[in-house]
Amino acid sequence: MANKTAFQARFREAMREAVRKFLAEEELPEPAAGEALFTVIEDLALDAGDAVSLEVFDQRLAQLPPEPATCPHCGADGQRVRQRDRTLTTRRGLDVPLAEQQCYCPGCRRAFFPSLQGTRAGRRLSLQPGGDEEGRPLRRPRE
Numbered sequence: 001m002a003n004k005t006a007f008q009a010r011f012r013e014a015m016r017e018a019v020r021k022f023l024a025e026e027e028l029p030e031p032a033a034g035e036a037l038f039t040v041i042e043d044l045a046l047d048a049g050d051a052v053s054l055e056v057f058d059q060r061l062a063q064l065p066p067e068p069a070t071c072p073h074c075g076a077d078g079q080r081v082r083q084r085d086r087t088l089t090t091r092r093g094l095d096v097p098l099a100e101q102q103c104y105c106p107g108c109r110r111a112f113f114p115s116l117q118g119t120r121a122g123r124r125l126s127l128q129p130g131g132d133e134e135g136r137p138l139r140r141p142r143e
């Protein structure tokens, strides 16, 4: 399992190559009247950072296994009833769409969201394939 620093170095190298290839094939947009070329480059760089961040979230969130549907009140297995879409704001300030499972406990007659109980939305998401940030393997989805 790769450690975080080595993974980040490889990811940065992959991004460097992708940017080099893209910039070799594309011309920068013309600056507007009175706009500095630096501003054009800065805007492109900021947009590129956001685009890469959103792509990482999009690809990694889709692979997260579902949280167990365990009732937070009685501990019984709940029923998965539907998904709701919500938006998560990252530490960078990006809004990331997130599909969240709503569950229902017949015993307690209450709805609950396992991802909120398990703090999935609050825990740091791993960029590393196949494991979390401590290197533990991700749980397989229960089907």
Ligand SMILES: [Zn+2]
Pocket (backbone or CB within 6 Å): 071, 072, 073, 074, 075, 076, 105, 106, 107, 108, 109
């Ligand atoms: Zn319950």
